[in-house]
Amino acid sequence: MNRALDTLAAWLLGLLWIAPLAYAAWAAFHPPAYATRFDLFAPLTLANFAQAWASAPFAQYFVNTFTLVTMVLVAQFVLATLAAYAFARFTFPGRDLLFMLVLLQLMVMPDVLIVENYRSMSALGIRDTVFAVGLPYFASAFGIFLLRQTFKTVPRELEEAARMEGASALQVLMKVYVPLAKPMYVAYGLVSVSHHWNNFLWPLIITNSVESRPLTVGLQVFSSTDQGIDWSIITAATLISAAPLLVAFLLFQRQFVQSFMRAGIR
Template sequence: MKSTAPSRAQRLAYNEPTWLDALAAWLLALLWILPLAYAVWTAFHPSEYSTRFELSAPLTLENFSRAWQAAPFARYFLNTTALVLMILAAQLVLSTLAAYAFARYEFRGRNVAFALVLVQLMVMPDILVVENYKTMARLGLVDTLLAIGLPYFASAFAIFLLRQTFLGVPKELDEAARVEGAGPLQILWRVYVPLARPVYTAFALVSVSFHWNNFLWPLIVTNSVNARPLTVGLQVFSSVDQGVDWSIITAATLMTSAPLLVAFLLFQRQFVQSFMRAGIK
């Protein structure tokens, strides 16, 4: 009897994962989990066990207490939370308006303007550090949260995603809304924004993760505790004068990354569904 099991070509055609895909996924997961496992082990054990593994090693929370006392973490958490929310709010508002204009309005130079937006996706933010700093200095914003967030208020990535989503909305919905007396902004808010919720969720995850972990630009543009986020505050634990205590460093690192890790564990299903619906590969 002829076998009805799908061939390898058929499995690949339907994107069915093979054992090689599973092996690669497990190897990548192992590479990701090993540093995290080391950080967890070191953070919850005395410093003398940071370089050796013993099942009988005592557990302790002293490293977290010392790390919290060594730096103003409460202020760092407040700064980081305010920063990521400020950037995300500005990006969503500005990107929504820009994407709606590119998707539904005809104006001279529209394609050229959108091409310039796409060019921004190929420009690394680190290249613009010097010019951005000069701009912040002229505006008198150095060492403020606004100076950290202002260069990121407009997101080419968000504009691209939302434009592609808005283009898929039938124009008949616009006409029906106009018949009901809705204006352009009402149509945008009541028709387009609800249909793009998966895209907003997916982009919000990318934006919050990036700016929560951003280090170089906040380091350059801030000088005091009042404006420093968590990532910059961590450098106090690697001071040459004080030496390197890996137990305290890993404890501080876990406290910094804990909100993102907890959020992913709690909402991982929503994360994956949002990315799939948004078409992000």
């Protein structure tokens, strides 16, 4: 009985999740006249995608977004790896207190820090840049927590064997811990990329030019036209923006689910 209820709940949640995507696909691949009504014989078209691409500088938005998510992900991997290794394998005064402060950061909503982050970016003179969009997110408490949990499960015998071979602490980290944590890196990478790909409020506030705006901010041009809202064009532009994330998730969904299941078990 419980299994049947779990299955039913999963199906209902799945339908709720896929309904907006199904509507977006319907409206994007059909003429505007069919955007709000269902017709099995409605003609298919790619004109909405062509018009959406021509209506905004998508090439620049994609470049900005790819630059942003790559920059943030690399910084988070480096900083979170070093911090997680220190918290997992080194003993030093105040370690537990520092880790508690890291966990407390998880409870702080990023929107609370928008004003101070804006002041900081202004003081540094980097407003309206892709770097300013990503800088506040370079350090990730979530990434530190996940990698620390993973590193703590690595047998100490492997580290001791590497040290007996003359490996330094950094070499042990790169040759022992990082390879064993690859599934977690994949899972966290998907989370990080998805979050910063879809982040809207902070990029909207800190940028005001095409040269630095990511896709999410660029999409607002489709909802501020004098001709009214054309759902076919909006959904086409949305699918263009979301396509890379959907492909990435489909390619790595198994590693994504398995990694977080293992993290939960620990």
